[in-house]
Amino acid sequence: MENIIETKNLTKQYKDCTALEHADIIVQRGEIYGLIGANGAGKTTFLKLVAGQSFPTKGELMLFGTHEQKEQERQRKRTGVIIEQPGFYPQLSIEQNMEYYRIQKGIPGKRAIEETLKLVGLWDVRKKKGKTLSLGMKQRLGLGIALIGEPELLLLDEPINGLDPAGIIEIRNLLRRLNQEKHITIVISSHILSELEQLATTYGFLEKGHLMEQISARALQEKCGNYLEMKVTDTERFTVLLEKQMSHDRYLVLEDGTVRIFNPGQEVERYSAAAGKNGIGILSMAMKQCTLEDYYMNLKEEGKKHA
Amino acid sequence: MLNYVKSEWYRITHMKDMYVFTGILSVLSVIFNVVLFLFSKMDVGFPYGTVSFSLSFLAADMTLLFLTGAIIVALFFTNNKNGVMKNAVAFGISREKIFIGKGIVSAVASLCSLVVILAAYIGSAVLLLEQGVASDAIPGLLKGIASLLVMAVAAEVLAVALFDYFENNVTGYIVWYLVISVVPKLVNLLGLRFNVLKRIASWMPANYLNNEVMINMSGWSALWDTPEGVAKCLISGGIGLLVFVLAGMRLCRRQEV
Numbered sequence: 410m411e412n413i414i415e416t417k418n419l420t421k422q423y424k425d426c427t428a429l430e431h432a433d434i435i436v437q438r439g440e441i442y443g444l445i446g447a448n449g450a451g452k453t454t455f456l457k458l459v460a461g462q463s464f465p466t467k468g469e470l471m472l473f474g475t476h477e478q479k480e481q482e483r484q485r486k487r488t489g490v491i492i493e494q495p496g497f498y499p500q501l502s503i504e505q506n507m508e509y510y511r512i513q514k515g516i517p518g519k520r521a522i523e524e525t526l527k528l529v530g531l532w533d534v535r536k537k538k539g540k541t542l543s544l545g546m547k548q549r550l551g552l553g554i555a556l557i558g559e560p561e562l563l564l565l566d567e568p569i570n571g572l573d574p575a576g577i578i579e580i581r582n583l584l585r586r587l588n589q590e591k592h593i594t595i596v597i598s599s600h601i602l603s604e605l606e607q608l609a610t611t612y613g614f615l616e617k618g619h620l621m622e623q624i625s626a627r628a629l630q631e632k633c634g635n636y637l638e639m640k641v642t643d644t645e646r647f648t649v650l651l652e653k654q655m656s657h658d659r660y661l662v663l664e665d666g667t668v669r670i671f672n673p674g675q676e677v678e679r680y681s682a683a684a685g686k687n688g689i690g691i692l693s694m695a696m697k698q699c700t701l702e703d704y705y706m707n708l709k710e711e712g713k714k715h716a
Numbered sequence: 717m718l719n720y721v722k723s724e725w726y727r728i729t730h731m732k733d734m735y736v737f738t739g740i741l742s743v744l745s746v747i748f749n750v751v752l753f754l755f756s757k758m759d760v761g762f763p764y765g766t767v768s769f770s771l772s773f774l775a776a777d778m779t780l781l782f783l784t785g786a787i788i789v790a791l792f793f794t795n796n797k798n799g800v801m802k803n804a805v806a807f808g809i810s811r812e813k814i815f816i817g818k819g820i821v822s823a824v825a826s827l828c829s830l831v832v833i834l835a836a837y838i839g840s841a842v843l844l845l846e847q848g849v850a851s852d853a854i855p856g857l858l859k860g861i862a863s864l865l866v867m868a869v870a871a872e873v874l875a876v877a878l879f880d881y882f883e884n885n886v887t888g889y890i891v892w893y894l895v896i897s898v899v900p901k902l903v904n905l906l907g908l909r910f911n912v913l914k915r916i917a918s919w920m921p922a923n924y925l926n927n928e929v930m931i932n933m934s935g936w937s938a939l940w941d942t943p944e945g946v947a948k949c950l951i952s953g954g955i956g957l958l959v960f961v962l963a964g965m966r967l968c969r970r971q972e973v
Contacts, residue, residue: 460806463972482810483808485808486808488807488808492802492806495799498800500732500733501727505727505730509723509726509727512722512723513719513723513804513807513809515719554803564806
């Protein structure tokens with residue numbers, strides 16, 4: 410499959426901090442690529458580099474198969490973006506803002522505006538001025554601006570920020586439809602992992618500028634599997650027991666002391682038996698399905714352990 | 717770039733702001749003439765109720781043209797703040813094209829605004845005031861404006877470059893003022909010691925508008941009265957435009973948005 414975005418050792422250094430370091434990220438045509446990471450992890454930096462809004466300090470960025478800057482500028486006509494905040498003029502109406510971008514992108518005919526505004530649910534309020542829009546409407550307008558001209562690649566930084574639950578579902582379905590029907594490749598970052606879980610086909614986990622892992626949704630499901638959640642009377646001794654006696658280091662201790670043991674295997678009773686043998690009481694114990702959030706938290710913890 | 721220019725023109729003509737700005741300056745210029753008219757009616761000996769005095773207000777300090785251009789850029793062409801420039805870059809329009817496109821649209825918009833304001837200013841002066849000492853004040857003013865138009869565009873282009881480069885408009889304005897007004901005076905000062913600098917200083921608008929334009933109640937004498945003076949204005953404006961366009965393109969080339 411064609412790589413739409415391919416980075417090698419991509420690094421972005423600001424004066425006193427490294428926002429992105431040696432990132433090797435591949436986004437293939439047709440994917441919905443979910444960027445996951447805490448604030449300052451490098452998600453927006455990555456999107457800005459791809460969008461040409463900032464320049465890499467080191468490394469290589471291939472966009473639509475080219476790394477030449479002038480050619481990349483030409484290729485960017487095939488992209489739509491919302492990065493940081495939707496860019497529009499508050500003094501102009503929704504329709505006028507769309508017309509501004511229609512002219513700028515050189516899209517013939519005004520029909521594209523009607524189609525796009527209907528797609529993002531703003532056609533009925535198209536006369537409203539930008540400055541009077543709610544946060545959700547601003548996001549929709551930003552999405553409309555990104556979508557006008559039928560781009561092949563969408564770069565979306567927190568696109569569901571400020572949307573109400575119905576709006577979130579609508580936008581999620583819209584993005585899925587755009588991906589499935591129009592084969593638009595989407596790179597999306599969001600803090601709402603449950604949203605990304607329902608949408609993304611590939612994930613990139615970023616932490617302090619480093620790409621911790623890049624994994625397809627299917628592979629993640631297989632890898633992640635189930636986990637055993639145990640609450641015990643002495644968490645510290647129990648984790649020592651896990652590591653020393655049972656040689657199991659894929660676990661996570663939550664803030665309330667609950668221990669999550671990943672990939673516990675078939676015989677989960679051996680954990681309770683080992684705890685009992687060492688005089689550690691078991692308060693609760695349950696098998697659970699791993700979510701994206703669990704996987705991310707585990708990855709972060711493992712990262713800390715190896716740091 | 718043509719699409720970018722067209723989109724910016726669409727924006728500026730569909731926003732009220734530019735019309736309001738032009739309207740306010742036109743009304744202010746009319747009020748200025750109305751005040752002179754009323755004073756001359758109230759006091760028969762009032763010497764300033766004349767067209768030549770009214771127009772000398774602008775003709776004697778043509779740097780007002782440059783300043784108005786910079787204000788127009790600051791008010792209507794600094795679109796970094798609402799994320800609009802980010803979109804243009806992300807859609808594949810190069811920073812250089814954005815800069816030049818903005819320069820073109822701001823210059824054309826300012827020129828349209830200037831025509832309206834001048835019509836109100838000169839029209840109300842002619843309708844309300846006496847002729848005064850200089851019978852050729854109107855052609856004199858218009859000739860001066862025409863001679864300095866290229867330099868006014870250059871100053872505006874510089875404003876586009878600086879207001880985009882510095883995220884803070886105040887910083888942008890300070891640097892603009894330094895380049896347009898303070899640097900020429902410094903070069904002029906150094907010219908007192910070094911001959912080469914003296915010649916360079918004499919070609920800088922802030923200096924020649926200060927030293928070679930004598931417009932007051934006693935009469936009008938300006939550098940653009942002679943073909944050599946007009947040529948000086950046009951050549952220095954052309955050089956300024958070239959320098960500021962090149963500098964602007966260099967400033968914006970690797971700018972992060």
